[in-house]
Amino acid sequence: MSDLKQLYQEIILDHNRNPRNCYAMPEASCSADGHNPLCGDTVKVYLRIEDGIVREISFEGAGCAICTASTSMMTESVKGKTVEEVIELFEGFHHMLTGIAEEQDVELGKLRVFEGVREYPVRVKCATLAWHTLRSALGEEADGPVSTEDS
Amino acid sequence: MxxxxxxxxxxxxxxxxxxxxxxxxxxxxxNAATTQKPRAVIDAVRNFYERDCSNVHRGVHALSQRATVAYESSRTTIRKHIGAHDSREIVFTRSTTEAINLVAASFLRPRLQPGDEILISEMEHHSNIVPWQLLRESTGAVLRIIPISDEGNIDLDAYQGLLGPKTRLVGIVHVSNALGTVNPIKEMIAMAHEKDIPVLVDGAQAISHLDVDVVDLDCDFYAFSAHKVYGPSGIGALYGKRKHLLEMPPFQGGGDMILSVRFEETIFNEPPHRFEAGTPNIEGALGMATALEYIDGVxxxxxxxxxxxxxxxxxxxxxxxxxxxxxxxxxxxxxxxxxxxxxxxxxxxxxxxxxxxxxxxxxxxxxxxxxxxxxxxxxxxxxxxxxxxxxxxxxxxxxxxxxxxxxx
Structure with a gap:
């Protein structure tokens, strides 16, 4: 049970129960769809960007607790940041979970609660789906729906 | 007994x-994803590697003869297990998926005209959906879907209505991997045959749970994999009625599926070898037969x-x-x-x-x-x-x- 508590920390369960910024945004300046073909989970991320700063971010969809909480907490952590800062945060988060990206000196704050997911390799994609989708919305990934099975 | x-x-x-x-x-x-393997299956595969390892159907030496006999006896074991009368009606494949693709490519494709219909159910596994979609795209055929009820039963009235003059094949799962539904396939096959429509049964799940008798069912094709019935992965079988197999062109080209090759003309081997190009999964076939013998023993x-x-x-x-x-x-x-x-x-x-x-x-x-x-x-x-x-x-x-x- 203790391992599971490490994975399903209270803050994750809370964001799963009450996801923040979960709504459609018709006036979004950009958006993207993400899809995890392994489980069929889908997420749509909306952004309103003004002067290179994320003024508003929201999402619809998501799936399991890890995916939903990660998406919800992502929206909280990127609001008010510049696009460059958001990309840095993506890299830092990705590195924490996979060790693939370059290690960066990024302040992850509350996002550290997802560190436990690293012990569950099949669930890493649940935690990173929203972030890949966000990067796609920012035009940093190829056009078309992003999939956790891309690269 | x-x-x-x-x-x-x-x-x-x-x-x-x-x-x-x-x-x-x-x-x-x-177990619906894959089953564990009994010691007998593990030993059968190991024994092949330790004693009889050689290629089949060509060598004149002792090992090759032993391998060929074991491989062809496996075909006979599979035939008996599913109640078929003729071992030439059993084609070894990689999997259920490959067996369905074989029927799509060699049986159905040559018969399809634009507008012809392929009938499958709403509860099919992707392996009994996607091959027909690929065929649809290259032939202009139409895929039609038999609906199911909230409980997960096939709607037989709707099925009757969908069996039409343009239906060229029914592809139906025997036991659903997602719902566990056992479909009334004997009845469904009889309904299709009344209109001379052939039926392929996806038996991937059924093979480990039910006593399958292809002659009693009167299905035209029955596809299944070894790994879902306590055998190795990477090996499966297609049962096909002899009259169909004889009419079907090869699935893939290569060794073992020919009688003679000249650059001007190649004469294809008879079924089932016509559909088994290349060196087969010999140890897989042995393991598959041993798995079926194991469950027959129980x-x-x-x-x-x-x-x-x-x-x-x-x-x-x-x-x-x-x-x-x-x-x-x-x-x-x-x-x-x-x-x-x-x-x-x-x-x-x-x-x-x-x-x-x-x-x-x-x-x-x-x-x-x-x-x-x-x-x-x-x-x-x-x-x-x-x-x-x-x-x-x-x-x-x-x-x-x-x-x-x-x-x-």
Whole structure:
């Protein structure tokens, strides 16, 4: 049970129960769809960007607790940041979970609660789906729906 | 004749069952994905490598002759197991999927005109959907879908209505991997044959749970894999009526599927070798035959009764878990039981059960259309094999209590 508590920390369960910024945004300046073909989970991320700063971010969809909480907490952590800062945060988060990206000196704050997911390799994609989708919305990934099975 | 069903003795035959996962005794409830292998199958594969390893159908030396005899005897064992009359009606394939693709490419494609119809059901596995979609794209044929009820039964009236003058093939799953539904395929085959429409049966799930008799069913094709019936992965078989196989062009070109090759002209071998290009999975075939001999030794009737008890027990006890809803409650079911827990995603359920040593499948089970039919993206699926015990259901239910604790 203790391992599971490490994975399903209270803050994750809370964001799963009450996801923040979960709504459609018709006036979004950009958006993207993400899809995890392994489980069929889908997420749509909306952004309103003004002067290179994320003024508003929201999402619809998501799936399991890890995916939903990660998406919800992502929206909280990127609001008010510049696009460059958001990309840095993506890299830092990705590195924490996979060790693939370059290690960066990024302040992850509350996002550290997802560190436990690293012990569950099949669930890493649940935690990173929203972030890949966000990067796609920012035009940093190829056009078309992003999939956790891309690269 | 089989001896009395001795569950503990059977469990001892499967070395993989005797292990711990995350500090708990393994409870393997993912048999619809793949089954564990009995010692006899492991030994059959090992013996081939240790004694008879050589190529089939060509060598004049002793090892090759032994390998050829063993390989062709495996075909005979498979024929007998499914009640076919002629070993030439058994084609070795890589899998159920490849068997279905073989029928799509060699049987159906040459017969299709634009507007012709292929009929499948709403509960098919992707392996009995995508090959027909590929065919549709290259021929202009139309894919039509037999609807199912909320309980997970085929709508036979709708099926009757869909069998039309343009239907060229019915492709139907014998036992659904996602819902556990046992389809009335004998009746469905008879209905199709009244209109001279051939029927392919996807038997991937059925083969380990039911006593399949292709002659009694009168199916035109029956596809199945070894790994779902306690045999190795990478080997499967297609049963096809001899009259069809004789008319069908080769599936792939290469060695072993020819009688003679000249640059001007090649004469193809007779079925089944016509459809088995290249060096086959010899050890796989041996393992497959040994697996079928193993379950014949236990007795399919005894296995069916045992698994029915487990299914009944699980169907009664799982709904007692608060918030649990069974998906699919068809009249007749075998092997698999699918469910969702209110407000908890199947992936989270699967991860937590795994920590308790309980292996289940969480996801869409490669049957996304049937998931959509129920408005779901995924379910949790517990699926049984001959070695499962009532204690496994206890462990599953205890695991689900842990899930509810985590999410309380």
């Amino acid at each position: 089989s001896a009395a069903f001795d569950l503990e003795a059977i469990r001892r035959d499967f070395p993989a069952l005797d292990q711990q996962v995350h500090g708990r005794d393994l409870v393997y409830l993912d 007795g399919l009737e005894a296995i069916r009764k045992h698994e029915e008890r487990l299914m009944k027990e699980a169907s009664l006890r799982l709904p007692e878990v608060p918030g649990l809803r069974l998906i699919g409650q068809a009249r007749q079911r075998a092997g698999a039981i699918s469910f969702v827990l209110n407000g908890i995603h199947p992936h989270d359920v699967g991860t937590i059960l795994d920590q308790e040593g309980v292996a289940v499948r969480a996801g869409h089970h490669c049957a996304q259309p049937v998931m959509q039919r129920y408005g779901l993206s995924a379910t949790v699926r517990a699926s049984f094999g001959l070695y499962n015990r009532e204690e496994d259901i206890d462990a599953l239910i205890r695991g689900l209590e842990s899930v509810r604790e985590v999410f309380a």
